[in-house]
Amino acid sequence: MTLSTPQQVRPGATLGIVGGGQLGRMIALAAANYGLKVHVYAPDADSPAFDVAAAHTVAPYEDETALAAFADACDVVTYEFENIPHATAAVLSEHATVRPSARALLTTQDRLVEKDFVNGLGIPTAPYRAVETAAELDAALAALGRPAILKTRRFGYDGKGQRSIRAGDDAAAILAGFNGVPCILEGFVPFLREISVVAARGPDGAFAAYEPCANEHRDHILALTRVPAPGLDAATGAAAIDIARAIAEALDYVGVLAVELFEVEGPAGASRLVVNEIAPRVHNSGHWTTEGALTSQFAQAVRAVCGWPLGDTARTGGMAVEMENLIGDAADRWPALLGEPGAHLHLYGKAEARPGRKMGHVTRLVPPQTEG
Amino acid sequence: MTLSTPQQVRPGATLGIVGGGQLGRMIALAAANYGLKVHVYAPDADSPAFDVAAAHTVAPYEDETALAAFADACDVVTYEFENIPHATAAVLSEHATVRPSARALLTTQDRLVEKDFVNGLGIPTAPYRAVETAAELDAALAALGRPAILKTRRFGYDGKGQRSIRAGDDAAAILAGFNGVPCILEGFVPFLREISVVAARGPDGAFAAYEPCANEHRDHILALTRVPAPGLDAATGAAAIDIARAIAEALDYVGVLAVELFEVEGPAGASRLVVNEIAPRVHNSGHWTTEGALTSQFAQAVRAVCGWPLGDTARTGGMAVEMENLIGDAADRWPALLGEPGAHLHLYGKAEARPGRKMGHVTRLVPPQTEG
Numbered sequence: 078m079t080l081s082t083p084q085q086v087r088p089g090a091t092l093g094i095v096g097g098g099q100l101g102r103m104i105a106l107a108a109a110n111y112g113l114k115v116h117v118y119a120p121d122a123d124s125p126a127f128d129v130a131a132a133h134t135v136a137p138y139e140d141e142t143a144l145a146a147f148a149d150a151c152d153v154v155t156y157e158f159e160n161i162p163h164a165t166a167a168v169l170s171e172h173a174t175v176r177p178s179a180r181a182l183l184t185t186q187d188r189l190v191e192k193d194f195v196n197g198l199g200i201p202t203a204p205y206r207a208v209e210t211a212a213e214l215d216a217a218l219a220a221l222g223r224p225a226i227l228k229t230r231r232f233g234y235d236g237k238g239q240r241s242i243r244a245g246d247d248a249a250a251i252l253a254g255f256n257g258v259p260c261i262l263e264g265f266v267p268f269l270r271e272i273s274v275v276a277a278r279g280p281d282g283a284f285a286a287y288e289p290c291a292n293e294h295r296d297h298i299l300a301l302t303r304v305p306a307p308g309l310d311a312a313t314g315a316a317a318i319d320i321a322r323a324i325a326e327a328l329d330y331v332g333v334l335a336v337e338l339f340e341v342e343g344p345a346g347a348s349r350l351v352v353n354e355i356a357p358r359v360h361n362s363g364h365w366t367t368e369g370a371l372t373s374q375f376a377q378a379v380r381a382v383c384g385w386p387l388g389d390t391a392r393t394g395g396m397a398v399e400m401e402n403l404i405g406d407a408a409d410r411w412p413a414l415l416g417e418p419g420a421h422l423h424l425y426g427k428a429e430a431r432p433g434r435k436m437g438h439v440t441r442l443v444p445p446q447t448e449g
Numbered sequence: 450m451t452l453s454t455p456q457q458v459r460p461g462a463t464l465g466i467v468g469g470g471q472l473g474r475m476i477a478l479a480a481a482n483y484g485l486k487v488h489v490y491a492p493d494a495d496s497p498a499f500d501v502a503a504a505h506t507v508a509p510y511e512d513e514t515a516l517a518a519f520a521d522a523c524d525v526v527t528y529e530f531e532n533i534p535h536a537t538a539a540v541l542s543e544h545a546t547v548r549p550s551a552r553a554l555l556t557t558q559d560r561l562v563e564k565d566f567v568n569g570l571g572i573p574t575a576p577y578r579a580v581e582t583a584a585e586l587d588a589a590l591a592a593l594g595r596p597a598i599l600k601t602r603r604f605g606y607d608g609k610g611q612r613s614i615r616a617g618d619d620a621a622a623i624l625a626g627f628n629g630v631p632c633i634l635e636g637f638v639p640f641l642r643e644i645s646v647v648a649a650r651g652p653d654g655a656f657a658a659y660e661p662c663a664n665e666h667r668d669h670i671l672a673l674t675r676v677p678a679p680g681l682d683a684a685t686g687a688a689a690i691d692i693a694r695a696i697a698e699a700l701d702y703v704g705v706l707a708v709e710l711f712e713v714e715g716p717a718g719a720s721r722l723v724v725n726e727i728a729p730r731v732h733n734s735g736h737w738t739t740e741g742a743l744t745s746q747f748a749q750a751v752r753a754v755c756g757w758p759l760g761d762t763a764r765t766g767g768m769a770v771e772m773e774n775l776i777g778d779a780a781d782r783w784p785a786l787l788g789e790p791g792a793h794l795h796l797y798g799k800a801e802a803r804p805g806r807k808m809g810h811v812t813r814l815v816p817p818q819t820e821g
Contacts, residue, residue, distance in 0.1 A: 088783055088796045106478055109501045112783075112796025112809065129481045131500035371791055386788040394766020394814075411460055411484075416758040419743055424460045424484025437484065442766075 086152050086383040088112035093151030093173065095165075096158030097124025097133070099425035099435060100359050103367075104157055105129045107375035113383075118147045125426045126157070138165045148172030155332055155382045159186050159357050160232050176280070176331040176382040177357050184328060185357045188230045188261045195352045198327055200320050202352050203339075204264035211249045214262065218248060221264035227251055230259045235433065236297020266351055268339035272306050272314075274321040275363035275374050277333045277381045284325060285377070285387040286318045287370060292337070292362050298433060299361045302400040304369060304392065305445075313340060317350055324355060333378040335360030361402065361435070366390075368421045368440050369398030396442040408436035458524050458755040460484035465523030465545065467537075468530030469496025469505070471797035471807060472731050475739075476529060477501045479747035485755075490519045497798045498529070510537045520544030527704055527754045531558050531729050532604050548652070548703040548754040549729050556700060557729045560602045560633045567724045570699055572692050574724050575711075576636035583621040586634065590620060593636035599623055602631045607805065608669020638723055640711035644678050644686075646693040647735035647746050649705045649753045656697060657749070657759040658690045659742060664709070664734050667776075670805060671733045674772040676741060676764065677817075685712060689722055696727060705750040707732030733774065733807070738762075740793045740812050741770030768814040780808035 086092070092108045094101045097119030105115040105126050116132040117124065127133040132150070136143035138161045145168060148154055154173045159182050166179035184194050192202045206217035208227065218225060223246075229238035240251050242262075252260065271294065276286035291306035292299055306314070321336045328334075335356040343349040363374035372380070372388025380387055392398065403410070408430055414422045424437035458464070464480045466473045469491025477487040477498050488504040489496065499505040504522070508515035510533045517540060520526055526545045531554050538551035556566050564574045578589035580599065590597060595618075601610035612623050614634075624632065643666065648658035663678035664671055678686070693708045700706075707728040715721040735746035744752070744760025752759055764770065775782070780802055786794045789811075796809035 085784075088780075089798065089800065102481070106481060106501070109474070109478060109798065110795055112798040114500055114798065128486055128503035129478070129501050371793075380787065385784070388787075389790050391791075394768060396766060408460075412457075412757070415752065415760075418761050419763075421743075423482055426461065426481065426484040426486065428461065 085385065086113075090114070090152035090383075091116050091131075091150060092379065092382070093118065093147060093154035093169075094126065094130075095119075095138075095154065095156045095161060095169070097121060097126040098157060099125055099427075101126035101157035102129055102425060103364075103373075103375045103423075104155070104359060104378055107373060108379045110376070111379055111383075113379065116147065116151055118144070123428065128426055138162055141168050144168045145172050148175075153382050155378065156182070156358055160234075161186075177334070178329065178331070181328045181330050181332075181334075181357050185334075185355045186231055188228055188233070188354075189259070190230075191355055192261070194327070195324065195355070198323055200323065200352055201349070203266045206262050208252065208260045208262045209257075211252055214248050214252050214260075217262040218242065221262060224265045226263045226265065227255070228261050228263060229255060230261050235299075239297070266339050266341055266353075268341050268351075269348060270306065270308065270340050271337065271353070272309060272317060272340060273335050273337045273360065273362040274317050275333065275335045275360055275366070276318070276321045276325060277374075277377045277387050278325040278330045279381050279387055280331050280384050282326075283387050284322050285390050286321055287363065287366055287374070287390045288392065289314045289317045289338075290362055290365065296433065298404055298435070299402055300404070301402070302362045302365050302398075304365055304398045309340070313348055313350065320350060320352065324352075330357070332357070332381045333359050333363070333374050335362060337362070361438075362400075364423070364438050365398040365400035365440055367423070369393055369396065369400075369442060393442065395445065397445045399441045399443065401439050401441075402435060403437040403439065405432045405434055405436065406430050411437075414439050457757065458485075462486070462524035462755075463488050463503075463522060464751065464754070465490065465519060465526035465541075466498065466502075467491075467510075467526065467528045467533060467541070469493060469498040470529060471497055471799075473498035473529035474501055474797060475736075475745075475747045475795075476527070476731060476750055479745060480751045482748070483751055483755075485751065488519065488523055490516070495800065500798055510534055513540050516540045517544050520547075525754050527750065528554065528730055532606075533558075549706070550701065550703070553700045553702050553704075553706075553729050557727045558603055560600055560605070560726075561631070562602075563727055564633070566699070567696065567727070570695055572695065572724055573721070575638045578634045580624065580632045580634045581629075583624055586620050586624050586632075589634040590614065593634060596637045598635045598637065599627070600633050600635060601627060602633050607671075607807075611669070638711050638713055638725075640713050640723075641720060642678065642680065642712050643709065643725070644681060644689060644712060645674075645707050645709045645732065645734040646689050647705060647707045647732055647738070648690070648693045648697060649746075649749045649759050650697040650702045651753050651759055652703050652756050654698075655759050656694050657762050658693055659735065659738055659746070659762045660764065661686045661689045661710075662734055662737065668805065670776055670807070671774055672776070673774070674734045674737050674770075676737055676770045681712070685720055685722065692722060692724065696724075702729070704729070704753045705731050705735070705746050707734060709734070733810075734772075736795070736810050737770040737772035737812055739795070741765055741768065741772075741814060765814065767817065769817045771813045771815065773811050773813075774807055775809040775811065777804045777806055777808065778802050783809070786811050
């Protein structure tokens, strides 16, 4: 069993990563660059992160024996995937330093708990109601109006586990489709733009945020990220970073987190920010940082969880950055993307390009634009 | 057995790397970024590249059964280490596409063959003589004068396998210290600066060079690389790239190669270039490209050996770049280097920091300097 509270992890130590997808893979690549060994834990034998890790464990998230052995083999453990049972985080925490903490996971993996937490900080979210029964749904719809969005409290991502309820929709039937799992109804937010703040906090309380980016989704999946966010004024951008900092501090967060926000029209032509979602990990909207910032979000996550100084989050050479996701067969464009001058192609090593599956991304650094 | 002549390797294919040191590790990281699987072959069970590869083989370079099995498992094979027996390259070539070719290795792994080849192209080197006996050494010293440098024809790197012979030195004793291995005596070249050209050539003949860099050695080991090379004029830089291209074309080279050159004072205040050494692989003097260029030399090597379009070699944002090697216990400075704004730290995951051992490097992008 390793020491349970190292203040600082040294190069040569082993970083454990829970989850084996592309986020884990890119954290592993960044960790290797710092001379760390990586051990990935994931249930799927075909996990992309295994291919770049010194060690891996294939086991379910409920296998406490495997979890304990994994944590014992690591000097510090982090996550690329937050939808794990609370018991998993608890077992890991008994055997290793786990960053971010089980409490941060617990708060952010449940939409209801997360929204209660954010509102408790005095930070607005969309209006919402907990919903488990048809009667509760009727009451929630009466309060929030239509359209509204019904979401499972847990395990949602990329539009999975959510359905819009519009005028004329059979709300009870939509709720029944969720098979009785606890849900939340969110009021519709007519936003001007979607932005996110990717930021890091160290065990010493140091905080560093990247510039807010603008995100465009297609079919509920992130399609394009742009930095600087076109049309976002400096004061609103600074306010978004203040929100991310307040959230990180309230969670006593250690690691990289992402806060997705909506900018909505406020009174008298002003705008205001509404928190949509917190991700307690590196985030797709931070992929631009690999080439676009002096420190990538993956390197930053390694620095934070190891207790190292946080890196510089400034943009590379002052260039504007665009990150385009390659979803499903969009990755078939790889030969053209390799031939595009200055385009930085990333592919995740996934065997099968299913529709909606994130297969890679491409980042482009472009001369700064005038106000978009 | 895989197809022996793929024109193009697809993401998801397996890239074989012969040699398991930091160069192989960094090629593997670049390959993973393109969605390739990596299989590393090296004799040392503790090879740094194994930690970031999907598969590895621990076996001697003379194990033809292991070599054949390795090559059969790969779609294309390349090298991070050129000092392998010719039979090794020959066996690999029977079982897989090997890039660069066995012929390129054969030419560049022997200092005498290499110098004959370069001079045969009409490109100057230092004056040299083959030396195996004390009588040959006496004759060579009479022709080339002192000081001169006695080097083993093969297996030399970082000053290993070489000794200066100065006025008063016992030349025969120095030769005897090499235990009868074939040597070469090189005349002393009073150079103005040491530069190198890192370049790539694809199977279609496409060629792309990085700007020449200036190299400073300490104790025969590269200490510092700077780009642009201070004091190097544009015409000399272009001539250096022309030399690298001529060498690559004459070898029908596929992959990344580095050509080390001396700039020496020529007649009437002009300068001329002398080739010092060719490395048939990615090179320490190209490490600056990871952050300093739009395509790293490691990504470029992957592109070239896979038959993909070569990437853009321009410097990132027009910044000047410095790469400092971390030799031996210099890597103990890692906490300070992590805290240095804008410094990009790389550590190679080597367990033991022996004197003279390359443990990592740090790259700094700085505003372009005026003439240095």
